[in-house]
Amino acid sequence: MVLEIGAALVAIGAGVAIGFAGLGSGLGQGIAAAGGVGAVAEDKGMFAQGLIFAVLAETQAIYGLLIAILLMLGAGLIGGTPKPISVAAGLAAVGAGAAIGFAGLGSGIGQGITGASSVGAVVEDKDMFAQGLIFAVLSETQAIYGLLVAILIMLGASLLGA
């Protein structure tokens, strides 16, 4: 089986999508979890809340994973034999991957920073949980924009579920 350049570009797109989104998610989650560990040391009852704030930053990796899998499916890289993909469509796939990958990178780190601060705030005042959650979710908007643009690119390039 010879992989055409179009399909290879789709694979790069998929890699960029999950690679960068995962990088952002991992860093963000690490930052939030570090705050969570400190909070649990202060108050053992903070475990569940700390975990929720740490888990928040995982969404970006999930969006990246989603786009990566949809791209691979679209190009037949999984679940069948590779389909003929034009170079232009392959480049569009790289664009889609970059959209969610980089949006996820920034968004994940941002969310992690807010998550860590929110955990600290909740240790001080339990009523801060809801407000902290909302502040932490603000950064996710950028990842959602990235996800949206990635989906629209794939739709435009006929890569979605084809």
Next chain:
Amino acid sequence: MFKPARMKKLKILTLDAYSNSVVSALHEEEIVQIHDISERIQQDAEWKQILKPSKATAYTGKLSSLQMKTTGIVDFLKSAERKEGGILKSIVGFINPKVPEKREVEDLGTEALIERAESILGEVEGQTKTIENKINVIDSEKNELNSALNIATKLQNIDIDFSDLEDTNYTSAIAGKMPSAQFEEFKKEAASITDQIVILEQDAEEDTKILIVVTLKEYGNKVSALLRRFEFELYNTSGLSGKPAAIIQSAESRINEIDNEKAQLMNELADIAGKWKDDLLVLKEQLDIEKNRNEIFSFFGETNKTLMLEAWVPVKKADKAVEIIKESSDGYSIIEVTDPEEGDDIPIHLDNPRFAKPYEMFVHMYSPPGYKEIDPTIFLALMFPFFFGFCLTDAGYGIADALIGIVLILGLGKVNKMMRNMGIILVTGGIWAVILGFITNSFLGNLYGQFIVGDPNAAVPGTIEAVNAFAHPDAILIMAITVGVIYTIIGLIIGARNNLVAGKTKEALGEQIAWLMIFVGVGLAAASFLLGLSSILLYLGGALAIIAIIMFIYVNGPFGIMDLMGMIGNILSYARLLALGLATGGIAMTVNIFVGLVGGIPYIGLILIPIVFIGGHIANGAFQTFGGVINALRLHYVEFFGQFYIGGSQKFRAFRTKRKITTLGGK
């Protein structure tokens, strides 16, 4: 509805003789919030001349100490209770929890309650104290035995009587452990201190040696100092006598006896717990209520013969409050019912129809509205489930959420109001997810097509092709943005109304009305352009938008135009409804693909299929449900509330008895 409950302020003056009965009656009725006037008495010269601040009653300290004592005994007896059932019992307890039966009690009055509490606690302590002391004694003996057992086990291969390791007038003995690698070096240095030294050695685990070092008393300190340099771990053998094997045997046998004794004592405690638990819990609730009632006096003012208090009450309950005050004071009271005055910090009591009540907690979580502000609970009640369903957009997960909601309502909801509210929210949100999931072709992703029909692209029955999520996500995007525009317009209308009511006409023009004109203008122009309607509409819309922009710049200045980006961002933010909905279906589809892949593995595949399928969908469903709640809440707090909401008021907190397991006789 749409506004917080109207409030009245009660100013009550009553004779001292009736103060307790008035306070008790208000406490049991749970309809007023007591307003603290002590500070005003201190600061207002006129008030200071007439009144002095009242204090919590003299019984408060005693009640507090009895309350703590009761809590301590309840906790102690809880630890001794016999535990029944296992996981199954916990699940049944969640699905169908036991509703506590309320015990009828009488209002004893503070002194009688204190007397009763002392009598009950005395009787319980009389029974528990001896057992508790015995437990403490045997626990401490067990600790000592464990320590002896530990040392004896470590030295069991050395045939020595521990009594020989006691220091004598002429010798000094030390037992302990040292890394094997350092032993030779230690021996050499020890020999340089003295040759009057005996070292017994025994190889132990992890490259260490057990040592017993005996030397003349005069070299004892020097040898000890030397041992410390060689990472020597000292075993404390003082007080032990006999050979290790004998110590191990006797310690193990005594520990067994102690365990049996303790089990018997715990059994006796469990009997006492079973006998007294309900009485103690009732007593605890009575003490809580009585303490709260005695403390509230610090909020009042007083003269030599009278007591003055102020309270907030919702208008609907003001007559009832006046009636019970008159009744409980035999008419010896003066009650003034007034409207809130300018500058009053009016507590906010949300008053919504039954269907919207569960959503009041979301408004409180953000911050209660101002007294004259619009209460957005109804909007939340109508739109939150829709947004949640839109974020989830999967019929399978929607059904699961609705079922969990039903279990919550029928189970924990019986004893916990918050759980009931969460249940209602999950059911309504779940129903929307089912509706939207079916019309947009998502039931656990493409489960229907992949596993039932055998064609991954086959649509679920009920799918409306125009909004089939993976075929026409653009249509769903338009839906999401349209919802966003409509909801933003509603927010702007409310904001304009709030500003106009507050007399802030300029703000209303610049912050809301100009935006509304822009929306109408753009809408008219778009309708003319897209639907091919009369070009007059295009010009009219354009003109309206231009006038609005001029108005906008006039009120907000040239930099106000920057707000345009903010507004576009707000509306685009609603696109998350599409993105999250597609993510749910997409990840569910991914789980299905993995199920297909592991299904291809011979033999092991049969085991992996249910694990991947159930685990994957539970994880995705839980994560997306959590995301749905958070994002639906965010669209309200950030995008919708941002158009009009100020909030920042204090919540109405009724002076309540919080009776959970007691009921007052005749009530």
